Amino acid sequence: MKQNGTRWFLLLCSFGLAFTGSPASAADKKEVWVYTSVYKEFIAPIEVAFEKKHPNIDIQVFQGGSEKLQAKVEAELISKRPQADFLMMSDPFWGADLAKRGLTSVVNGGVSKTNYFSAMIIIAHKDFPTAKRPASFQDLTKPELSNVTQMGSPLESGTMFSTVAILDKRYGWNYFEGLKKNKAAASGGNSTVIQKVESGEKKIGIVLLENALAAQKRGSPIDIIYPTDGAILIPSTQIVLKSSPHQAEAAEFANFIISKEGQDLIRNGYMYSVRNDVAAPVGAPSLASINKNPGEWTDKVIEEISARAKQLKVKFSETLLE
Numbered sequence: 001m002k003q004n005g006t007r008w009f010l011l012l013c014s015f016g017l018a019f020t021g022s023p024a025s026a027a028d029k030k031e032v033w034v035y036t037s038v039y040k041e042f043i044a045p046i047e048v049a050f051e052k053k054h055p056n057i058d059i060q061v062f063q064g065g066s067e068k069l070q071a072k073v074e075a076e077l078i079s080k081r082p083q084a085d086f087l088m089m090s091d092p093f094w095g096a097d098l099a100k101r102g103l104t105s106v107v108n109g110g111v112s113k114t115n116y117f118s119a120m121i122i123i124a125h126k127d128f129p130t131a132k133r134p135a136s137f138q139d140l141t142k143p144e145l146s147n148v149t150q151m152g153s154p155l156e157s158g159t160m161f162s163t164v165a166i167l168d169k170r171y172g173w174n175y176f177e178g179l180k181k182n183k184a185a186a187s188g189g190n191s192t193v194i195q196k197v198e199s200g201e202k203k204i205g206i207v208l209l210e211n212a213l214a215a216q217k218r219g220s221p222i223d224i225i226y227p228t229d230g231a232i233l234i235p236s237t238q239i240v241l242k243s244s245p246h247q248a249e250a251a252e253f254a255n256f257i258i259s260k261e262g263q264d265l266i267r268n269g270y271m272y273s274v275r276n277d278v279a280a281p282v283g284a285p286s287l288a289s290i291n292k293n294p295g296e297w298t299d300k301v302i303e304e305i306s307a308r309a310k311q312l313k314v315k316f317s318e319t320l321l322e
Contacts, residue, residue, distance in 0.1 A: 168312065
């Protein structure tokens, strides 16, 4: 009986130690909030891989479109109750603005950094005749492609705003007048475009390659068209915020994203890596082969577009949304 009693006492003690130890180890973890426009199914593996390497850091994710992220962060800054530590979004203009306003952490160099490239391309419903399909963005203004095109709205999607800005830079506003004349539809974001083309409501769409490849993987009836006038490459930006209480830990996450392991995981989300030692996404051609306009993004271009952002959105709204 004495042996049994001793055994039970030791067992209870071990349970007590385990119980009291768990909260302590959890309390030791630094909670880092990551605000990102990367879809949950693609950011989740990155979170898991990083926490495996850094068990002392607990990554919390808030996911949303670039417009939603901007609204939330700006509201937090105004209320002086910041939660975001690290931003990872497909909006190079806002990133540059935050850096210009001195809101980025010196721990991370005080600048916004490109961590991957998205590519805006064209899709077609499989039943739309090949001979009638556009070969380029410019072709979308041809009369024979009237009332078949769907695009997102730059008022709702950061990547669509970037697309509108670059198309305006390439071809001038007459291009959008041509889309209006062709009764092109504009609403929502990239998911909306995929849905409209999948359903057959529209036969042609302007959409991110990552959305199109993911849709094809699940059996979507769409084909991808790589425009002869060049896909529109959109740099994603990452920033550690100066207001973050965990800047050093957030910087660790920033470094992981740029690492070979992090970029391999980015590639799994059908996005192009910034590293030369990481291949193109599965099912996609090389970045060089679809980039017909190298050097399209410069600091000067970003600054010029940023200065005209409100004007561009109003102009687009008046042209295609009304």
